[in-house]
Amino acid sequence: MAIMYALKSSDNEIFEVEQKVIEQSETIKKMIEDGAATGEIPLQVSSKTLAKVLEWCKQRQHKTVENENDDNKGKRKKERDEDDDIKEWENKFSDELKADKDVLFDLLLASNYLDLPALLSFLCQLVADMVAGKMPEEIRRMFNIENDFTPEEEKAITAEHGWAFQP
Amino acid sequence: MIRFIDLIPGLPEEIALECLTRLHYSTHRVATRVSKRWREIIRSREFYNYRKQNGLTSGVVCLVQQQLPVHFRSDAFKTVGSMSFAVTVFDPASQFWERLDPVPKYPDGLPLFCQVASSRGKLVVIGGWDPESFNPTAGSSSPGGHDENKNALSSAWAYDVSNDKWTELTRMSQERDECEGVVIGSEFWVVSGYKTERQGMFEGSAESYEFGSGEWKRAENAWKPNHCPRSCVGVGREGKFFSWADSDPEIRVGTCRVQIGERTFICGSDYQGGPQEYFVAEEGQNGKLRKLDVGEEYKGFVQSGCCVEI
Numbered sequence: 001m002a003i004m005y006a007l008k009s010s011d012n013e014i015f016e017v018e019q020k021v022i023e024q025s026e027t028i029k030k031m032i033e034d035g036a037a038t039g040e041i042p043l044q045v046s047s048k049t050l051a052k053v054l055e056w057c058k059q060r061q062h063k064t065v066e067n068e069n070d071d072n073k074g075k076r077k078k079e080r081d082e083d084d085d086i087k088e089w090e091n092k093f094s095d096e097l098k099a100d101k102d103v104l105f106d107l108l109l110a111s112n113y114l115d116l117p118a119l120l121s122f123l124c125q126l127v128a129d130m131v132a133g134k135m136p137e138e139i140r141r142m143f144n145i146e147n148d149f150t151p152e153e154e155k156a157i158t159a160e161h162g163w164a165f166q167p
Numbered sequence: 168m169i170r171f172i173d174l175i176p177g178l179p180e181e182i183a184l185e186c187l188t189r190l191h192y193s194t195h196r197v198a199t200r201v202s203k204r205w206r207e208i209i210r211s212r213e214f215y216n217y218r219k220q221n222g223l224t225s226g227v228v229c230l231v232q233q234q235l236p237v238h239f240r241s242d243a244f245k246t247v248g249s250m251s252f253a254v255t256v257f258d259p260a261s262q263f264w265e266r267l268d269p270v271p272k273y274p275d276g277l278p279l280f281c282q283v284a285s286s287r288g289k290l291v292v293i294g295g296w297d298p299e300s301f302n303p304t305a306g307s308s309s310p311g312g313h314d315e316n317k318n319a320l321s322s323a324w325a326y327d328v329s330n331d332k333w334t335e336l337t338r339m340s341q342e343r344d345e346c347e348g349v350v351i352g353s354e355f356w357v358v359s360g361y362k363t364e365r366q367g368m369f370e371g372s373a374e375s376y377e378f379g380s381g382e383w384k385r386a387e388n389a390w391k392p393n394h395c396p397r398s399c400v401g402v403g404r405e406g407k408f409f410s411w412a413d414s415d416p417e418i419r420v421g422t423c424r425v426q427i428g429e430r431t432f433i434c435g436s437d438y439q440g441g442p443q444e445y446f447v448a449e450e451g452q453n454g455k456l457r458k459l460d461v462g463e464e465y466k467g468f469v470q471s472g473c474c475v476e477i
Contacts, residue, residue, distance in 0.1 A: 105177045105178060108178060108182055109178075109179075109182075112179070112182055120182070120185070121185075124182065124185040124186045124188075124189050125189045127175075127186040127189075128186050128187070128189035128190045128191070128194075131190055131194055131198060132190070132191055132193075132194045133194075134197070135197065136197060136198075136200040136201045139197075139198070139201050140201055140202070143175050143176065143177075144176045144177070145172075145173075145175065145176065145201060145202050145205075146172055146202065147201075147202065148172055148202055148203050149200075149202070149203065154200070157199070157200055157206070158200065
């Protein structure tokens with residue numbers, strides 16, 4: 001029988017989660033170990049964001065368990081199929097986040113607060129991928145970054161080439 | 168008053184930095200034009216060091232290559248005599264080929280016989296002859312080589328890229344013109360080469376320089392005599408040298424190898440002046456080669472190559 005924990009979001013929604021799933025968060029794991037987690041665990045994360053975090057954690061947990069149960073026979077094909085499944089899931093997960101920057105940023109903050117390094121790294125890569133193939137003005141607009149170059153400076157840096165003059 | 172502008176508004180500084188360090192190198196140029204802070208960070212030494220330490224850089228092949236005219240056909244190879252060299256970049260991860268814009272000081276092509284090396288993400292072009300006057304450019308050599316009168320040299324020099332400073336090492340045991348330098352761990356090996364009176368008769372010996380003690384150690388029978396070691400020295404099991412020129416007949420002439428992590432990228436041609444063919448060897452596959460399909464514009468003679476981590 002799996003041990004369950006109740007997580008309470010900042011807007012007072014309760015999420016019942018298996019210990020193994022939620023222990024991926026170093027922050028929560030520490031709370032459990034310290035014995036601070038009796039009853040509901042209150043978190044400074046909105047229910048919308050927390051649902052996304054748990055979606056990620058469950059997917060990761062699923063993957064780890066299946067790998068442990070595999071015997072070597074026929075593993076390769078199964079692994080390949082699973083890799084495809086995970087890729088497909090990740091793509092869907094990424095596409096939803098790319099479409100809504102606010103959710104993406106909330107999730108980044110939550111993964112930092114909950115200490116989920118794998119999710120944090122995944123999301124940072126997602127932000128970096130969003131920059132690729134865009135012009136400076138598009139990047140600024142996407143992230144609300146102020147353009148602090150003067151028109152002269154902008155002209156100069158647009159014209160520069162990649163070679164440095166070192167003797 | 169200095170206004171502090173967020174790197175990415177809505178994200179703490181350290182998370183925004185994590186995002187920037189994951190930008191693909193091909194995005195860096197555009198990203199430096201987003202804001203002053205993006206520019207300052209992406210261009211900084213620390214930014215590169217952090218990416219390098221965390222395995223976020225990628226290794227690409229940089230080649231000094233002869234530029235072929237646009238209307239070039241393989242069967243017309245011999246008739247084309249362009250002596251203009253440029254830098255070609257190949258990214259093994261994306262299989263993407265690219266020719267870089269000319270260096271502003273050399274709009275008509277890089278110096279003839281120049282060599283490339285890399286240090287901390289930078290490509291360094293060393294030596295060669297001016298393409299107009301055929302005079303040597305300043306600052307060539309390291310190690311061996313010959314002087315203006317074709318006398319073979321026994322000197323070796325180390326170049327410090329950050330300080331742009333050449334330092335002479337102690338002398339090697341003998342002169343070595345057209346030798347090859349290879350770094351193995353903390354040792355710098357100089358393979359083969361020939362003495363002044365033995366023009367073109369390559370030695371079987373090699374010697375290694377220990378950076379700590381500053382001493383050379385000589386090894387006999389380290390290289391197949393009478394074979395040119397230039398750009399083609401490979402290091403096999405137990406640190407034994409071999410020539411990549413022997414790996415496939417299609418690349419036996421003018422062989423040039425570039426090591427990228429566990430992969431070796433090799434090019435060369437079947438005959439003098441022939442089109443370049445390209446192969447990749449993965450470590451641990453007993454030197455099995457895989458041929459690359461490469462566009463006609465990248466079939467020009469390759470003079471030198473190196474791996475750059477960017």
